[in-house]
Amino acid sequence: MKQVDNLRDLIHHCEICKDHLEPRPIIQFSSKARLLLIGQAPGLKVHQTGIPFNDPSGDRLRQWLGLDKDTFYNPEHIAIMPMGLCYPGKGKTGDLPPRPECAPQWHQPVLDLMPNIGMTLLIGQYAQNYYLQDKPKTLTETVKQWQQWAPRYIPLPHPSPRNAIWLKKNPWFESDVVPYIRQYVHQHLAIKDQV
Template identity: 75%
Template sequence: MKTNPDPNALPALLHQIRQCSLCQAHLPLGPRPVIQASSEARLMIVGQAPGTRVHDTGIPWNDPSGDRLRRWLDLDRETFYDPSRIAIMPMGLCYPGKGKSGDLPPRPECAPQWHGQVWPLLPNVGMTLLVGQYAQNYYLSDKPKTLTDTVRAWRQWAPTYLPLPHPSPRNTLWLKKNPWFEADVVPYIRDYVHQHLGL
Protein backbone atom coordinates (compact mmCIF):
# COMPACT_ATOMS: atom_id res chain seq x y z
CA MET A 1 0.00 0.00 0.00
CA LYS A 2 1.37 3.39 -0.99
CA THR A 3 1.77 5.98 1.75
CA ASN A 4 1.24 9.69 1.30
CA PRO A 5 4.55 11.54 1.56
CA ASP A 6 5.08 14.71 3.57
CA PRO A 7 3.48 17.45 1.41
CA ASN A 8 6.47 19.70 2.02
CA ALA A 9 9.07 17.12 1.06
CA LEU A 10 8.79 17.35 -2.73
CA PRO A 11 8.87 21.18 -2.98
CA ALA A 12 11.92 21.18 -0.71
CA LEU A 13 13.62 18.52 -2.83
CA LEU A 14 12.81 20.32 -6.09
CA HIS A 15 14.35 23.48 -4.66
CA GLN A 16 17.46 21.51 -3.74
CA ILE A 17 17.64 19.92 -7.20
CA ARG A 18 17.34 23.29 -8.94
CA GLN A 19 20.33 24.53 -6.95
CA CYS A 20 22.45 21.53 -7.94
CA SER A 21 25.95 22.18 -9.29
CA LEU A 22 27.28 18.62 -9.08
CA CYS A 23 28.38 18.52 -12.74
CA GLN A 24 29.17 22.22 -13.12
CA ALA A 25 32.73 21.65 -14.32
CA HIS A 26 31.46 19.54 -17.24
CA LEU A 27 28.57 21.76 -18.40
CA PRO A 28 29.48 24.23 -21.17
CA LEU A 29 26.48 26.47 -20.45
CA GLY A 30 26.56 25.95 -16.69
CA PRO A 31 23.97 24.18 -14.53
CA ARG A 32 20.27 24.78 -15.04
CA PRO A 33 18.41 21.68 -13.82
CA VAL A 34 15.07 21.21 -15.56
CA ILE A 35 12.43 19.15 -13.75
CA GLN A 36 8.64 19.23 -13.33
CA ALA A 37 6.87 17.30 -10.58
CA SER A 38 3.98 17.23 -8.14
CA SER A 39 2.96 14.56 -5.67
CA GLU A 40 -0.36 14.37 -7.55
CA ALA A 41 1.22 13.55 -10.94
CA ARG A 42 -0.04 10.36 -12.60
CA LEU A 43 2.34 10.18 -15.57
CA MET A 44 6.14 10.40 -15.51
CA ILE A 45 8.26 11.21 -18.55
CA VAL A 46 11.93 10.25 -18.28
CA GLY A 47 13.84 11.61 -21.24
CA GLN A 48 17.48 12.17 -22.08
CA ALA A 49 18.71 15.68 -21.21
CA PRO A 50 17.70 19.23 -22.09
CA GLY A 51 18.83 20.72 -25.38
CA THR A 52 19.95 24.32 -25.76
CA ARG A 53 16.42 25.65 -26.29
CA VAL A 54 15.17 23.94 -23.13
CA HIS A 55 18.25 25.20 -21.27
CA ASP A 56 17.52 28.76 -22.43
CA THR A 57 13.85 28.69 -21.41
CA GLY A 58 13.92 26.31 -18.45
CA ILE A 59 10.83 24.60 -19.91
CA PRO A 60 11.14 20.83 -20.53
CA TRP A 61 10.37 19.51 -24.01
CA ASN A 62 10.02 23.08 -25.30
CA ASP A 63 11.24 22.21 -28.79
CA PRO A 64 10.21 20.25 -31.92
CA SER A 65 10.80 16.96 -30.04
CA GLY A 66 8.30 18.11 -27.45
CA ASP A 67 5.80 19.03 -30.15
CA ARG A 68 5.92 15.48 -31.50
CA LEU A 69 5.75 13.97 -28.01
CA ARG A 70 2.61 16.01 -27.27
CA ARG A 71 1.09 14.79 -30.55
CA TRP A 72 1.80 11.20 -29.53
CA LEU A 73 0.06 11.82 -26.20
CA ASP A 74 -2.70 13.91 -27.79
CA LEU A 75 -2.16 16.61 -25.17
CA ASP A 76 -2.10 20.39 -25.42
CA ARG A 77 0.70 22.42 -23.84
CA GLU A 78 -1.45 23.49 -20.89
CA THR A 79 -2.11 19.88 -19.85
CA PHE A 80 1.43 18.76 -20.61
CA TYR A 81 2.90 21.43 -18.37
CA ASP A 82 0.49 20.82 -15.49
CA PRO A 83 2.71 19.22 -12.81
CA SER A 84 -0.34 17.90 -10.98
CA ARG A 85 -0.84 15.61 -13.98
CA ILE A 86 2.58 15.06 -15.51
CA ALA A 87 6.04 14.79 -13.95
CA ILE A 88 9.09 15.26 -16.17
CA MET A 89 12.54 14.14 -15.01
CA PRO A 90 15.26 13.57 -17.60
CA MET A 91 18.23 11.28 -17.06
CA GLY A 92 20.41 14.37 -17.02
CA LEU A 93 18.73 17.50 -15.71
CA CYS A 94 21.13 19.93 -17.39
CA TYR A 95 22.28 20.49 -20.97
CA PRO A 96 25.39 18.28 -21.37
CA GLY A 97 26.98 20.00 -24.39
CA LYS A 98 27.49 19.17 -28.04
CA GLY A 99 29.03 15.95 -29.30
CA LYS A 100 30.21 14.89 -32.75
CA SER A 101 26.67 13.95 -33.79
CA GLY A 102 24.09 15.70 -31.68
CA ASP A 103 24.19 16.42 -27.96
CA LEU A 104 26.44 14.56 -25.56
CA PRO A 105 24.92 11.81 -23.37
CA PRO A 106 23.30 12.84 -20.08
CA ARG A 107 25.81 13.32 -17.29
CA PRO A 108 26.16 9.97 -15.48
CA GLU A 109 26.15 11.56 -12.00
CA CYS A 110 22.66 12.99 -12.29
CA ALA A 111 20.13 10.14 -12.21
CA PRO A 112 21.85 8.22 -9.37
CA GLN A 113 21.96 11.43 -7.34
CA TRP A 114 18.33 12.54 -7.75
CA HIS A 115 15.97 9.98 -9.27
CA GLY A 116 15.88 7.73 -6.22
CA GLN A 117 15.01 10.71 -4.01
CA VAL A 118 12.17 11.92 -6.24
CA TRP A 119 10.35 8.62 -6.77
CA PRO A 120 9.10 8.03 -3.19
CA LEU A 121 7.44 11.46 -3.35
CA LEU A 122 5.39 10.57 -6.47
CA PRO A 123 2.96 7.95 -5.11
CA ASN A 124 0.33 8.39 -7.86
CA VAL A 125 2.46 7.78 -10.97
CA GLY A 126 1.04 4.74 -12.76
CA MET A 127 2.90 4.94 -16.08
CA THR A 128 6.43 6.07 -16.86
CA LEU A 129 7.45 6.86 -20.43
CA LEU A 130 11.10 5.96 -20.98
CA VAL A 131 12.13 8.12 -23.91
CA GLY A 132 15.30 6.94 -25.62
CA GLN A 133 18.02 4.43 -24.83
CA TYR A 134 19.53 6.15 -21.77
CA ALA A 135 16.28 6.01 -19.80
CA GLN A 136 15.58 2.47 -20.99
CA ASN A 137 19.06 1.22 -20.08
CA TYR A 138 18.70 2.70 -16.59
CA TYR A 139 15.18 1.51 -15.76
CA LEU A 140 14.66 -1.74 -17.67
CA SER A 141 16.45 -4.92 -16.72
CA ASP A 142 16.73 -7.89 -19.08
CA LYS A 143 15.88 -5.77 -22.12
CA PRO A 144 16.84 -6.41 -25.76
CA LYS A 145 20.07 -4.84 -26.97
CA THR A 146 18.59 -2.43 -29.51
CA LEU A 147 16.14 0.40 -28.97
CA THR A 148 13.92 -0.93 -31.76
CA ASP A 149 13.63 -4.37 -30.17
CA THR A 150 13.06 -2.80 -26.75
CA VAL A 151 10.23 -0.61 -28.01
CA ARG A 152 8.78 -3.57 -29.93
CA ALA A 153 8.66 -5.51 -26.62
CA TRP A 154 6.71 -2.72 -24.88
CA ARG A 155 3.96 -5.07 -23.64
CA GLN A 156 6.55 -6.74 -21.40
CA TRP A 157 6.62 -3.69 -19.10
CA ALA A 158 3.30 -1.92 -19.76
CA PRO A 159 1.66 -0.06 -18.18
CA THR A 160 4.33 0.58 -15.52
CA TYR A 161 7.03 1.42 -18.08
CA LEU A 162 6.61 2.30 -21.75
CA PRO A 163 9.83 2.46 -23.81
CA LEU A 164 9.64 5.02 -26.60
CA PRO A 165 11.95 6.16 -29.37
CA HIS A 166 13.08 9.75 -29.02
CA PRO A 167 10.54 12.05 -30.74
CA SER A 168 13.35 14.12 -32.27
CA PRO A 169 12.98 15.14 -35.93
CA ARG A 170 16.18 13.10 -36.43
CA ASN A 171 14.07 9.97 -35.84
CA THR A 172 11.54 10.64 -38.59
CA LEU A 173 13.16 7.92 -40.73
CA TRP A 174 12.92 5.43 -37.84
CA LEU A 175 9.20 6.18 -37.52
CA LYS A 176 8.69 5.61 -41.26
CA LYS A 177 10.54 2.28 -41.06
CA ASN A 178 8.57 1.19 -37.98
CA PRO A 179 4.94 2.18 -38.61
CA TRP A 180 3.78 -0.31 -35.96
CA PHE A 181 4.90 2.15 -33.28
CA GLU A 182 2.38 4.86 -34.16
CA ALA A 183 -0.23 2.23 -35.10
CA ASP A 184 -0.03 0.12 -31.92
CA VAL A 185 1.95 1.78 -29.14
CA VAL A 186 0.80 5.39 -29.44
CA PRO A 187 -2.94 4.57 -29.20
CA TYR A 188 -2.30 2.46 -26.08
CA ILE A 189 -0.44 5.32 -24.40
CA ARG A 190 -3.08 7.86 -25.42
CA ASP A 191 -5.88 5.73 -23.99
CA TYR A 192 -4.04 5.23 -20.73
CA VAL A 193 -3.09 8.89 -20.39
CA HIS A 194 -6.56 10.20 -21.13
CA GLN A 195 -8.19 7.77 -18.71
CA HIS A 196 -5.80 8.36 -15.83
CA LEU A 197 -5.30 12.08 -16.26
CA GLY A 198 -9.03 12.66 -16.20
CA LEU A 199 -9.21 14.24 -19.64
Protein backbone atom coordinates in the same frame (compact mmCIF):
# COMPACT_ATOMS: atom_id res chain seq x y z
CA MET B 1 3.57 19.63 -0.02
CA LYS B 2 6.62 20.75 1.91
CA GLN B 3 8.79 17.73 1.03
CA VAL B 4 8.22 18.26 -2.70
CA ASP B 5 9.04 21.98 -2.43
CA ASN B 6 12.19 21.24 -0.43
CA LEU B 7 13.40 18.62 -2.89
CA ARG B 8 12.62 20.84 -5.87
CA ASP B 9 14.64 23.62 -4.23
CA LEU B 10 17.60 21.27 -3.61
CA ILE B 11 17.51 20.11 -7.24
CA HIS B 12 17.34 23.64 -8.63
CA HIS B 13 20.47 24.52 -6.65
CA CYS B 14 22.35 21.36 -7.65
CA GLU B 15 25.89 21.90 -8.93
CA ILE B 16 27.10 18.29 -8.92
CA CYS B 17 28.28 18.64 -12.54
CA LYS B 18 29.48 22.25 -12.48
CA ASP B 19 32.99 21.19 -13.57
CA HIS B 20 31.51 19.73 -16.78
CA LEU B 21 28.61 22.00 -17.75
CA GLU B 22 26.60 25.09 -16.88
CA PRO B 23 24.09 23.91 -14.25
CA ARG B 24 20.44 24.68 -14.92
CA PRO B 25 18.40 21.67 -13.78
CA ILE B 26 15.14 21.20 -15.69
CA ILE B 27 12.51 19.09 -13.91
CA GLN B 28 8.74 19.11 -13.38
CA PHE B 29 7.04 17.06 -10.67
CA SER B 30 4.32 16.97 -8.04
CA SER B 31 3.14 14.36 -5.56
CA LYS B 32 -0.13 14.18 -7.55
CA ALA B 33 1.44 13.37 -10.96
CA ARG B 34 0.18 10.19 -12.62
CA LEU B 35 2.40 10.02 -15.71
CA LEU B 36 6.19 10.28 -15.66
CA LEU B 37 8.36 11.11 -18.67
CA ILE B 38 12.03 10.18 -18.42
CA GLY B 39 14.02 11.44 -21.38
CA GLN B 40 17.70 11.99 -22.02
CA ALA B 41 18.74 15.54 -21.11
CA PRO B 42 17.58 19.04 -22.01
CA GLY B 43 18.65 20.37 -25.38
CA LEU B 44 20.02 23.89 -25.86
CA LYS B 45 16.59 25.50 -26.44
CA VAL B 46 15.20 23.86 -23.30
CA HIS B 47 18.30 24.95 -21.37
CA GLN B 48 17.81 28.55 -22.55
CA THR B 49 14.07 28.69 -21.76
CA GLY B 50 13.94 26.43 -18.70
CA ILE B 51 10.85 24.70 -20.15
CA PRO B 52 11.10 20.91 -20.71
CA PHE B 53 10.35 19.60 -24.21
CA ASN B 54 9.99 23.17 -25.47
CA ASP B 55 11.13 22.16 -28.96
CA PRO B 56 10.01 20.10 -31.98
CA SER B 57 10.59 16.89 -29.98
CA GLY B 58 8.07 18.15 -27.44
CA ASP B 59 5.57 18.95 -30.19
CA ARG B 60 5.71 15.37 -31.43
CA LEU B 61 5.58 13.95 -27.90
CA ARG B 62 2.47 15.99 -27.08
CA GLN B 63 0.92 14.76 -30.33
CA TRP B 64 1.63 11.14 -29.32
CA LEU B 65 0.02 11.76 -25.93
CA GLY B 66 -2.90 13.72 -27.37
CA LEU B 67 -2.26 16.60 -24.96
CA ASP B 68 -2.26 20.36 -25.20
CA LYS B 69 0.52 22.40 -23.58
CA ASP B 70 -1.57 23.40 -20.55
CA THR B 71 -2.12 19.77 -19.54
CA PHE B 72 1.40 18.70 -20.50
CA TYR B 73 2.98 21.39 -18.34
CA ASN B 74 0.71 20.79 -15.35
CA PRO B 75 2.92 18.98 -12.79
CA GLU B 76 -0.17 17.64 -11.06
CA HIS B 77 -0.77 15.56 -14.20
CA ILE B 78 2.68 14.94 -15.67
CA ALA B 79 6.15 14.71 -14.17
CA ILE B 80 9.18 15.24 -16.40
CA MET B 81 12.54 14.01 -15.12
CA PRO B 82 15.36 13.50 -17.62
CA MET B 83 18.32 11.18 -17.06
CA GLY B 84 20.48 14.30 -16.93
CA LEU B 85 18.69 17.36 -15.60
CA CYS B 86 21.05 19.86 -17.25
CA TYR B 87 22.05 20.49 -20.85
CA PRO B 88 25.21 18.38 -21.33
CA GLY B 89 26.70 20.47 -24.15
CA LYS B 90 27.41 19.77 -27.81
CA GLY B 91 29.31 16.75 -29.08
CA LYS B 92 30.56 15.91 -32.58
CA THR B 93 27.25 14.47 -33.80
CA GLY B 94 24.72 16.19 -31.55
CA ASP B 95 24.33 16.78 -27.84
CA LEU B 96 26.59 14.95 -25.41
CA PRO B 97 25.08 12.10 -23.35
CA PRO B 98 23.40 12.91 -20.02
CA ARG B 99 25.86 13.23 -17.14
CA PRO B 100 26.07 9.89 -15.25
CA GLU B 101 25.96 11.47 -11.77
CA CYS B 102 22.48 12.92 -12.14
CA ALA B 103 20.02 10.00 -12.16
CA PRO B 104 21.60 8.17 -9.17
CA GLN B 105 21.57 11.44 -7.22
CA TRP B 106 18.01 12.61 -7.88
CA HIS B 107 15.71 10.01 -9.45
CA GLN B 108 14.88 7.89 -6.40
CA PRO B 109 14.22 10.85 -4.07
CA VAL B 110 11.80 12.29 -6.66
CA LEU B 111 10.14 8.90 -7.29
CA ASP B 112 9.65 8.43 -3.54
CA LEU B 113 7.47 11.56 -3.46
CA MET B 114 5.27 10.52 -6.43
CA PRO B 115 3.14 7.58 -5.24
CA ASN B 116 0.49 7.98 -7.98
CA ILE B 117 2.71 7.33 -11.03
CA GLY B 118 1.05 4.52 -12.96
CA MET B 119 2.98 4.77 -16.22
CA THR B 120 6.52 5.90 -16.97
CA LEU B 121 7.54 6.66 -20.55
CA LEU B 122 11.22 5.80 -21.05
CA ILE B 123 12.27 8.01 -23.95
CA GLY B 124 15.45 6.81 -25.65
CA GLN B 125 18.19 4.34 -24.79
CA TYR B 126 19.66 6.08 -21.73
CA ALA B 127 16.38 5.86 -19.80
CA GLN B 128 15.69 2.34 -21.06
CA ASN B 129 19.16 1.08 -20.10
CA TYR B 130 18.75 2.53 -16.61
CA TYR B 131 15.24 1.28 -15.84
CA LEU B 132 14.65 -1.91 -17.82
CA GLN B 133 16.12 -5.25 -16.78
CA ASP B 134 16.96 -7.92 -19.37
CA LYS B 135 16.08 -5.71 -22.31
CA PRO B 136 17.16 -6.34 -25.92
CA LYS B 137 20.31 -4.62 -27.15
CA THR B 138 18.66 -2.33 -29.71
CA LEU B 139 16.14 0.41 -29.15
CA THR B 140 13.93 -0.97 -31.93
CA GLU B 141 13.74 -4.43 -30.34
CA THR B 142 13.13 -2.91 -26.92
CA VAL B 143 10.27 -0.74 -28.17
CA LYS B 144 8.83 -3.75 -30.10
CA GLN B 145 8.63 -5.63 -26.79
CA TRP B 146 6.89 -2.76 -24.98
CA GLN B 147 4.07 -5.01 -23.72
CA GLN B 148 6.59 -6.87 -21.56
CA TRP B 149 6.83 -3.85 -19.24
CA ALA B 150 3.46 -2.16 -19.78
CA PRO B 151 1.79 -0.34 -18.19
CA ARG B 152 4.49 0.48 -15.60
CA TYR B 153 7.16 1.28 -18.19
CA ILE B 154 6.74 2.02 -21.88
CA PRO B 155 9.96 2.32 -23.92
CA LEU B 156 9.75 4.93 -26.66
CA PRO B 157 12.01 6.16 -29.43
CA HIS B 158 13.06 9.76 -29.03
CA PRO B 159 10.41 12.05 -30.59
CA SER B 160 13.14 14.11 -32.27
CA PRO B 161 12.62 15.10 -35.92
CA ARG B 162 15.87 13.17 -36.53
CA ASN B 163 13.88 9.98 -35.89
CA ALA B 164 11.44 10.55 -38.77
CA ILE B 165 13.11 7.74 -40.76
CA TRP B 166 12.79 5.33 -37.80
CA LEU B 167 9.09 6.16 -37.47
CA LYS B 168 8.56 5.60 -41.20
CA LYS B 169 10.32 2.21 -41.03
CA ASN B 170 8.37 1.17 -37.93
CA PRO B 171 4.73 2.17 -38.55
CA TRP B 172 3.57 -0.31 -35.88
CA PHE B 173 4.80 2.16 -33.24
CA GLU B 174 2.26 4.85 -34.09
CA SER B 175 -0.50 2.33 -34.89
CA ASP B 176 -0.09 0.12 -31.78
CA VAL B 177 1.95 1.78 -29.03
CA VAL B 178 0.76 5.40 -29.32
CA PRO B 179 -2.97 4.55 -28.99
CA TYR B 180 -2.24 2.43 -25.90
CA ILE B 181 -0.36 5.31 -24.24
CA ARG B 182 -2.99 7.84 -25.26
CA GLN B 183 -5.79 5.70 -23.81
CA TYR B 184 -3.94 5.41 -20.51
CA VAL B 185 -3.24 9.15 -20.41
CA HIS B 186 -6.83 10.11 -21.09
CA GLN B 187 -8.29 7.62 -18.61
CA HIS B 188 -5.92 8.44 -15.77
CA LEU B 189 -5.60 12.17 -16.28
CA ALA B 190 -9.40 12.51 -16.61
CA ILE B 191 -9.21 14.79 -19.62
CA LYS B 192 -11.11 14.95 -22.88
CA ASP B 193 -9.46 13.91 -26.14
CA GLN B 194 -7.64 17.01 -27.36
CA VAL B 195 -6.15 15.81 -30.64
